[in-house]
Amino acid sequence: MTGYGKGEFENELYRFKVEIKSVNHRYNDILVKMPRHIIFLEENIKKRIKDQVYRGKLDVYINLEYANESGVEINIDIPLANSYKIALEDLIIQLNMDDKIRLNNIIAIPDVVKTKRKEVDEDIISQGLFLALDIAIENLISMRTKEGMELKKDILDKVANIETCISKIENRAPNVIDEYKNKLEARIKEILESHAVLDEDRLNNEVAYFIDKSSIDEEIVRLRSHIKQLKGILDESGSIGRKLDFLIQEFNREVNTIGSKSSDETITNIVVEVKSELEKIREQIQNIE
Numbered sequence: 001m002t003g004y005g006k007g008e009f010e011n012e013l014y015r016f017k018v019e020i021k022s023v024n025h026r027y028n029d030i031l032v033k034m035p036r037h038i039i040f041l042e043e044n045i046k047k048r049i050k051d052q053v054y055r056g057k058l059d060v061y062i063n064l065e066y067a068n069e070s071g072v073e074i075n076i077d078i079p080l081a082n083s084y085k086i087a088l089e090d091l092i093i094q095l096n097m098d099d100k101i102r103l104n105n106i107i108a109i110p111d112v113v114k115t116k117r118k119e120v121d122e123d124i125i126s127q128g129l130f131l132a133l134d135i136a137i138e139n140l141i142s143m144r145t146k147e148g149m150e151l152k153k154d155i156l157d158k159v160a161n162i163e164t165c166i167s168k169i170e171n172r173a174p175n176v177i178d179e180y181k182n183k184l185e186a187r188i189k190e191i192l193e194s195h196a197v198l199d200e201d202r203l204n205n206e207v208a209y210f211i212d213k214s215s216i217d218e219e220i221v222r223l224r225s226h227i228k229q230l231k232g233i234l235d236e237s238g239s240i241g242r243k244l245d246f247l248i249q250e251f252n253r254e255v256n257t258i259g260s261k262s263s264d265e266t267i268t269n270i271v272v273e274v275k276s277e278l279e280k281i282r283e284q285i286q287n288i289e
Contacts, residue, residue: 005140009132016132017063025057034062054239055289241288
């Protein structure tokens with residue numbers, strides 16, 4: 001599911017900013033971009049997110065700033081700078097040059113000015129960062145929940161259409177049997193001579209065989225059961241995406257069976273409509289956690 005969450009926290013030493021962006025994905029894929037000097041927290045960050053977000057591709061951006069001062073220590077090697085100064089002054093005299101030594105000349109020399117990142121307090125860093133992270137996760141989940149409610153409404157609308165289609169198939173099925181019997185009887189009379197007597201028992205046996213072969217009662221019952229299950233799953237909390245994924249496969253299995261059993265054009269057209277709705281639901285389910 002798509003979403004965005006931002007969290008910020010500041011203590012006496014550090015300012016933390018966490019942003020999380022999520023897009024649709026079948027699995028849980030988390031990429032963390034953060035300063036290298038706090039990379040030791042990466043696995044804990046991923047675990048904290050996975051405990052609350054179960055599906056989606058998430059990009060996590062973490063920014064850390066020092067609240068009152070720079071995070072870099074600057075050390076100047078005074079003895080080394082003085083040695084260079086003396087050496088340069090001596091060089092000017094030796095070359096008989098009219099020149100002056102400037103500060104820029106000294107500090108540009110390697111190793112005179114050294115920078116070093118300050119040591120971080122891991123406990124304080126962890127506490128502050130996770131407070132900002134929790135705020136970002138909460139905002140992300142809130143946004144994803146709103147999207148989830150819209151997805152649920154859309155899926156239920158499509159399920160309602162499928163229910164209507166199933167009722168149409170169920171109402172049409174008995175007519176198919178009557179039409180088959182009438183067509184078969186007419187065909188037999190056409191083939192037989194006009195004085196021949198139609199064998200009603202054989203005709204009824206043939207019709208009974210057709211009914212048995214083309215009966216879709218079990219499939220209709222299972223489809224209605226699947227619809228009830230789907231509605232129940234949509235009302236559950238937590239991760240439901242994979243459950244719905246499996247259930248839609250079962251839907252397709254029953255609908256395909258109805259399609260293969262039926263030689264009736266009307267039922268075949270309704271089956272195509274149901275499969276179209278199921279494919280739309282399947283695509284939406286990929287967005288559900």
